[in-house]
Amino acid sequence: MAASALAANAPLRPARAPPKAYWVGIAAAGLVAPVYSVTLALRVGQVSEVQLGLLEWISVPYILVGLIAWFRRPDSRLGLLMIAGGFAMGLSTLQFEHQNHLYTIGALFDIVPAALFLHVFLAFPDGRLSSRLERALVGAAYASAIGLQLAKLTLGAGSPDNLLTISTQTGAAGVVEKVQLLSLSAILLAGVGILTNRQRHGGRPRRPSIALLIDSFALGLLLAATLFVVANFDALSPAFLPVQRVTLVVIGLSPLVFLIGLLDARLARSAVGELMVELRPNLAPADLRDALARALRDPSATLAYWLPAFQRYVDLEGRPVEVPDRDGRATTLIDRDGVHVAALLHDGALDEERDLLDGVTAAAGIALENARLQAELQARLEELRGSRARVIAEGQKERQRLERNLHDGAQQRLIALSLELSLLEQRLTTDPEAQARLDLARQEIALSLEELRDVARGIHPAVLSGHGLEVALESIVAQAPLPVRLRIELDGRLQEPLEVAAYYVVSESLANIGKHAQATAATVEVGRKRKQIVVEVVDNGIGGADTESGTGLRGLADRVESLGGRLLIWTPTGGGTRVRAEIPCA
Amino acid sequence: MRVAIAEDAVLLREGLSRLLGEEGFDVVGQCGNADELLLKVRSYPLDVVIVDIRLPPTYSDEGLRAALEIRKRHPAVGVLVLSQYVEVGLAMKLLADSAEGVGYLLKDRISDVEDFLSALRRIAGGGSVVDPIIVSTLLSRRRSDDPLERLTPREREVLVLMAEGSSNQGIADRLVITVRAVEKYVSSIFGKLGLPSTGTESRRVLAVLAFLRA
Numbered sequence: 001m002a003a004s005a006l007a008a009n010a011p012l013r014p015a016r017a018p019p020k021a022y023w024v025g026i027a028a029a030g031l032v033a034p035v036y037s038v039t040l041a042l043r044v045g046q047v048s049e050v051q052l053g054l055l056e057w058i059s060v061p062y063i064l065v066g067l068i069a070w071f072r073r074p075d076s077r078l079g080l081l082m083i084a085g086g087f088a089m090g091l092s093t094l095q096f097e098h099q100n101h102l103y104t105i106g107a108l109f110d111i112v113p114a115a116l117f118l119h120v121f122l123a124f125p126d127g128r129l130s131s132r133l134e135r136a137l138v139g140a141a142y143a144s145a146i147g148l149q150l151a152k153l154t155l156g157a158g159s160p161d162n163l164l165t166i167s168t169q170t171g172a173a174g175v176v177e178k179v180q181l182l183s184l185s186a187i188l189l190a191g192v193g194i195l196t197n198r199q200r201h202g203g204r205p206r207r208p209s210i211a212l213l214i215d216s217f218a219l220g221l222l223l224a225a226t227l228f229v230v231a232n233f234d235a236l237s238p239a240f241l242p243v244q245r246v247t248l249v250v251i252g253l254s255p256l257v258f259l260i261g262l263l264d265a266r267l268a269r270s271a272v273g274e275l276m277v278e279l280r281p282n283l284a285p286a287d288l289r290d291a292l293a294r295a296l297r298d299p300s301a302t303l304a305y306w307l308p309a310f311q312r313y314v315d316l317e318g319r320p321v322e323v324p325d326r327d328g329r330a331t332t333l334i335d336r337d338g339v340h341v342a343a344l345l346h347d348g349a350l351d352e353e354r355d356l357l358d359g360v361t362a363a364a365g366i367a368l369e370n371a372r373l374q375a376e377l378q379a380r381l382e383e384l385r386g387s388r389a390r391v392i393a394e395g396q397k398e399r400q401r402l403e404r405n406l407h408d409g410a411q412q413r414l415i416a417l418s419l420e421l422s423l424l425e426q427r428l429t430t431d432p433e434a435q436a437r438l439d440l441a442r443q444e445i446a447l448s449l450e451e452l453r454d455v456a457r458g459i460h461p462a463v464l465s466g467h468g469l470e471v472a473l474e475s476i477v478a479q480a481p482l483p484v485r486l487r488i489e490l491d492g493r494l495q496e497p498l499e500v501a502a503y504y505v506v507s508e509s510l511a512n513i514g515k516h517a518q519a520t521a522a523t524v525e526v527g528r529k530r531k532q533i534v535v536e537v538v539d540n541g542i543g544g545a546d547t548e549s550g551t552g553l554r555g556l557a558d559r560v561e562s563l564g565g566r567l568l569i570w571t572p573t574g575g576g577t578r579v580r581a582e583i584p585c586a
Numbered sequence: 587m588r589v590a591i592a593e594d595a596v597l598l599r600e601g602l603s604r605l606l607g608e609e610g611f612d613v614v615g616q617c618g619n620a621d622e623l624l625l626k627v628r629s630y631p632l633d634v635v636i637v638d639i640r641l642p643p644t645y646s647d648e649g650l651r652a653a654l655e656i657r658k659r660h661p662a663v664g665v666l667v668l669s670q671y672v673e674v675g676l677a678m679k680l681l682a683d684s685a686e687g688v689g690y691l692l693k694d695r696i697s698d699v700e701d702f703l704s705a706l707r708r709i710a711g712g713g714s715v716v717d718p719i720i721v722s723t724l725l726s727r728r729r730s731d732d733p734l735e736r737l738t739p740r741e742r743e744v745l746v747l748m749a750e751g752s753s754n755q756g757i758a759d760r761l762v763i764t765v766r767a768v769e770k771y772v773s774s775i776f777g778k779l780g781l782p783s784t785g786t787e788s789r790r791v792l793a794v795l796a797f798l799r800a
Contacts, residue, residue: 415693416597442697457671463676466645466646466647467647467650467676475673475675478799479726482728483729521730
C-alpha cells in the first residue's frame with residue numbers, strides 16, 4: 001500500500017536526504033557562528049551582548065531546524081530556505097567587524113534576512129510559493145533588500161569601512177534608504193495580508209501547533225514592518241531598540257514552534273501503533289473512520305470509497321460523495337496492490353506529515369478494503385432499490401393512465417350509447433319487436449359495462465386515488481369472503497404510493513386468506529406509529545402460509561421495500577397468519 | 587322540476603339533458619365542472635342537481651365535495667351523485683348526516699329511463715336513493731352469527747328495498763302487496779335485527795345501512 005498526494009506537489013520520485021558532507025558542514029558552520037559572535041563581542045567591545053545574542057537566537061535555530069526539515073522532506077525547499085535565512089542573519093553580524101571586507105559583507109547582508117524570512121513564511125509548508133502574487137512579493141523583497149542595499153552602499157552609506165563606495169552622496173543614500181525601508185515595510189505587511197487571507201479561505205489549521213506557527217509568522221512580519229517604519233523615521237529614537245529586540249525574539253520563535261510541530265507529529269505517529277491495535281480483524285467498517293480520525297488527530301477526517309464500476313466515490317452507506325480533485329492539499333488517495341481503493345479527506349496541515357498519512361493508510365489496509373466492499377455492496381443495493389422503485393412507480397403510473405383511458409373512453413361511450421338506445425326504444429312505441437331487441441342490446445351493454453368496471457378496478461382502484469385509503473379499504477372489506485374487522489387510524493390522506501402499497505397489502509392478504517387460510521375471522525389495522533405507516537392483516541386460520549412460491553407476497557414485498565419499508569409475515573402452523581407492512585412516512 | 591347537471595363527458599351530458607327535457611324536466615344548467623355547478627346552485631332556485639363524482643381538474647373527489655357542499659349550504663336542493671363505480675365508503679360519506687334528498691347511483695342506471703326518472707323525482711321530493719350494488723354488497727357481507735339469517739325471504743326483499751330508499755308505498759307497488767303488509771314486514775324486520783323504529787323513511791335508510799355496514 002502506498003499513499004500519494006493528488007496535488008502537483010507530490011514528487012514522482014522522492015528526493016534523497018542531503019549527503020553527509022553537506023549537513024555536517026552546515027551544522028558545523030551553524031555552530032561556529034555563535035562562538036565567532038561571542039569572540040567578536042569580546043574583541044570589538046562596543047557591540048551589546050544582548051544584540052549579538054538575539055542575532056544568534058535567530059541564526060542558530062534557523063540553521064539547525066532547517067537541517068531537520070531538509071532531512072524530513074528532502075523534496076521541499078523549506079529546509080534550505082531556513083538554513084539560508086539563518087546564515088544570512090549570521091553574515092549580517094559581520095557589520096560589527098572593523099575589518100573592511102568583513103564589514104562590507106555584513107553591511108550587504110543587513111536587510112537580506114527580512115526578505116528570506118518573508119520567503120520562508122510564505123513558502124510554508126511545502127517550500128513553494130503558490131501564487132504569482134506571492135512570487136512577485138518575494139521577488140520585490142529581494143530586490144529591495146539586496147538591490148537597494150547595493151545602491152545605498154555604492155553611494156557611501158554606512159561606515160567608512162564600506163569598500164563598495166564609489167562616491168559618497170549622503171543625501172542620495174538617505175533617499176534610497178527611505179525607499180528601501182518603506183517598500184520593505186509595505187511588502188512585509190502585504191505578506192501578513194496573504195497569511196491571514198489564507199486562513200480566512202482555507203480555514204484555520206486544526207492542529208494547534210501549526211496554527212501557532214502561522215500566528216508566529218504573521219506576528220514576526222508585522223513587527224519587522226513596524227521596525228522598518230520606525231527605522232525610517234528615526235533610527236536613533238528610544239523606541240527603535242525595544243522594537244528591534246522584540247522583533248528578533250519573535251522571528252527567532254518560529255523555528256522553535258516549528259520544532260514543537262514536528263514533535264507533535266511524532267506523537268501522532270505513535271498513534272499508528274495504537275491504530276494497528278484498534279484495527280482488529282472484525283472492526284466494523286463504521287468504526288474505521290473514527291479510528292483513522294483519532295490516529296491522525298484530525299476529527300474532520302473522512303473516508304470516501306472508490307467504486308470503479310460506478311466511477312465515483314461513495315460513503316459507507318453507498319451514497320455518492322464529492323471528492324474535490326482541485327483542492328488536493330486535503331485529499332490523500334489510497335491504493336492497495338496498485339488498485340485505487342479510497343480517498344482520505346483530511347485537514348490540509350496533514351499534507352506536511354506524509355509519513356504519518358502513509359503509516360495510517362498502510363495500517364488501515366485490510367479494514368479499508370473490507371469497508372470499500374461494504375460501501376460497494378450498499379451502493380449496488382441502493383441502485384437496485386432505486387431501479388425497483390422506478391419500475392414499480394412507472395407501472396403504477398401506467399396502470400392509472402389505462403384506468404383513466406377506460407373511464408373517459410369506452411365506459412363513457414357505452415353509457416351514452418345505452419342511453420341513446422333507451423331513448424330510441426321509447427319512440428318505437430308502435431314496434432314492440434324492435435323495442436325488445438333494443439332492450440336486449442341495452443342489457444348486453446350493461447354486461448359489458450360491468451365487465452369493464454371489474455377490469456378497470458383490477459388495473460387501478462380509482463376510488464383509492466380519488467377518495468383515499470379508508471374509502472377504498474371499506475369496499476374490499478365489505479366484499480371479503482369472511483368477516484373482517486377494519487380499523488383505520490389516519491389523519492387525512494397519505495402520499496399516493498403509500499396508499500397504493502397499503503391497499504394492495506390488504507387486498508392481497510385478504511385474497512390469500514380467502515384462498516388458503518380456512519379462517520373464520522380477520523382484522524385489518526392501518527395506523528401511524530412514530531414515523532411509519534403500519535398495515536397489519538391478521539387471521540385466525542391454519543397458518544403455515546407458503547411465503548416462497550407464488551408472486552403475490554413477493555410482489556407485495558417489492559412494493560413495500562421500494563418505498564423503503566419492510567414486509568413481515570408470521571405464519572406458524574395452526575396459529576393463524578399475520579402480515580405486517582411497515583412503511584416510512586414523513 | 588328544475589335540474590342542473592355537472593358531467594364532463596359531453597356526449598353523456600347532452601344525452602341526459604335531452605332525456606330530461608323530453609320528460610318535462612326544466613334543465614336550467616349543464617356544466618363540466620364543480621365550480622360552475624356551485625355557481626348555478628347559488629344563482630337559480632333548483633329542485634335537484636345531478637353530479638358526476640369524477641370531475642376536472644384532478645378527477646379525484648371534486649364531484650363528491652361539490653355534492654357535500656350543496657347538501658350543507660342548500661339542504662332544499664336534492665343531490666344525485668353519479669359514478670362509474672359505487673363504493674360503500676362513499677355512500678356513507680354522502681349520507682353521513684342525513685339521507686334526505688340525496689341519491690348515489692351507478693352511471694349505468696341512466697339508461698333504465700323509468701327507474702332513473704323516478705329516482706330523480708324521489709330525491710327532488712326529499713327521499714333517498716341508494717344504488718342496489720351498495721345494498722347487495724352490504725347484504726353479502728360475511729358476519730359471524732349473522733342476524734340476517736333470521737329473516738324470511740320476503741323480509742329480506744323488503745329490507746333490500748328499504749335500504750335502497752324505497753318508501754312503504756314504493757315497496758308495496760314493487761312487491762304487489764298492500765302498504766299495511768309492508769308496514770308489518772318492516773316492524774318484524776326491525777324487531778328481528780334489534781333496531782329501534784325511526785320514524786321517517788329517510789332516517790330508516792340510514793339506520794338500515796348503518797346496521798348492514800357494522
